[in-house]
Every structure is written in structure tokens, then in C-alpha cells.
Amino acid sequence: DDNSGTDQQNGLLPMSQGDALILLAAVAYSMHVVRLGEYAPRTTAIKLAASKATTEAFLSIALVAALVFVGSSAQSSLPEFVNKIGHEVVDYYNAISSAVMNGSVLGSDTSIGASAAAILWTGWITCAYTIFAQSFGQSRVNPTDSNLIYTTQPLFSSLFAYVLLGELLGVYGYIGAALIGIALWLVSSSG
Numbered sequence: 001d002d003n004s005g006t007d008q009q010n011g012l013l014p015m016s017q018g019d020a021l022i023l024l025a026a027v028a029y030s031m032h033v034v035r036l037g038e039y040a041p042r043t044t045a046i047k048l049a050a051s052k053a054t055t056e057a058f059l060s061i062a063l064v065a066a067l068v069f070v071g072s073s074a075q076s077s078l079p080e081f082v083n084k085i086g087h088e089v090v091d092y093y094n095a096i097s098s099a100v101m102n103g104s105v106l107g108s109d110t111s112i113g114a115s116a117a118a119i120l121w122t123g124w125i126t127c128a129y130t131i132f133a134q135s136f137g138q139s140r141v142n143p144t145d146s147n148l149i150y151t152t153q154p155l156f157s158s159l160f161a162y163v164l165l166g167e168l169l170g171v172y173g174y175i176g177a178a179l180i181g182i183a184l185w186l187v188s189s190s191g
Contacts, residue, residue, distance in 0.1 A: 037143030045136035
């Protein structure tokens with residue numbers, strides 16, 4: 001970021017576009033938890049999960065269609081990464097079409113079978129099941145307590161990354177973990 005030196009001289013923390021997007025995502029997710037806390041006690045978890053999964057499926061299809069449009073067109077005025085992803089989606093779609101036409105969709109010389117398995121795993125387990133589990137849990141826990149539980153996610157991610165992958169935290173990682181722990185302790189002990 002070109003302004004990071006100036007921001008640090010002014011006593012401000014440097015904030016990139018990615019930082020702003022993460023902050024926006026945290027606010028949006030908190031609003032989701034609050035809304036889910038309102039609706040979860042009123043209906044079944046399976047109905048909420050089905051509704052959310054259907055909405056996500058339609059939005060995902062719309063996103064892929066938009067990316068195919070962007071990737072099929074000449075250069076657009078969109079950011080470079082959008083154009084690049086659009087071209088990658090079109091290339092992948094062309095590879096799938098070619099594999100279907102050649103009859104090699106599940107052959108060992110193509111990644112289509114592995115991609116299909118990854119798509120099914122992602123759709124069924126990491127999306128549909130977690131939507132159901134969150135809806136089920138939030139029908140029994142209020143939104144404030146839910147957000148406190150979700151706040152521990154980075155701590156558990158770091159723990160699993162260490163155990164499974166041998167990854168280590170840097171100084172800022174330890175500071176962040178300590179701040180999360182302190183914030184959780186302050187909130188939970190304030191009664």
C-alpha cells in the first residue's frame with residue numbers, strides 16, 4: 001500500500017483494500033448471525049438450511065455465468081483479477097466440454113473426476129451440512145453467545161494448522177490470539 005508509510009507517521013494503522021474487505025465481511029457475517037438468531041427459533045433447521053443453500057446455489061450460478069460472460073468478452077473495464085478469473089472459468093468450461101465430447105470425463109488423464117468429487121464434497125459437507133449445523137445450533141443459542149463462539153475460529157484454525165501442517169504463528173499471530181482470548185474473557189466475565 002502506497003500510503004502505509006504516511007499512515008504510520010500519522011499514528012494510524014495501515015489499511016489495505018483487503019483489510020477493508022475483511023472488516024466488511026466480519027460486519028456482514030455478524031448481521032447474518034443476528035438475523036439467524038431471529039429466524040432459527042421460529043422454524044426448523046432443515047428449512048433454514050434448504051432456503052440458504054438454494055439462495056447460495058442461485059447466487060453461485062449467477063456468479064459463474066457473469067464470470068463466463070467476462071471471460072468470453074474482450075478486455076473489460078473490470079479489475080484485472082476479475083478478468084483473469086473470468087478467463088480461467090472459460091478455460092475450465094472449455095476443458096470440461098472437451099472431456100465430455102471425447103468421453104474422457106472420468107478418465108485418469110483429466111482432473112474432471114477429482115473436480116466433481118471436490119465440488120460434491122464442498123457442496124454437501126462444507127456448505128450444506130454447516131448451514132444445517134449452524135441453524136440447528138442457533139435455534140438453541142442467542143446471537144451474542146453464537147458470535148462469541150465463532151470468535152474462537154481463528155484460534156482453532158491456528159491450532160489445527162499447527163497440529164496437521166506444522167505451521168507456526170508469527171509475532172502478530174500470537175498478539176492476535178492473545179487479544180481474542182482477552183476479549184472473550186472480558187465479555188464472558190462481565191456477566
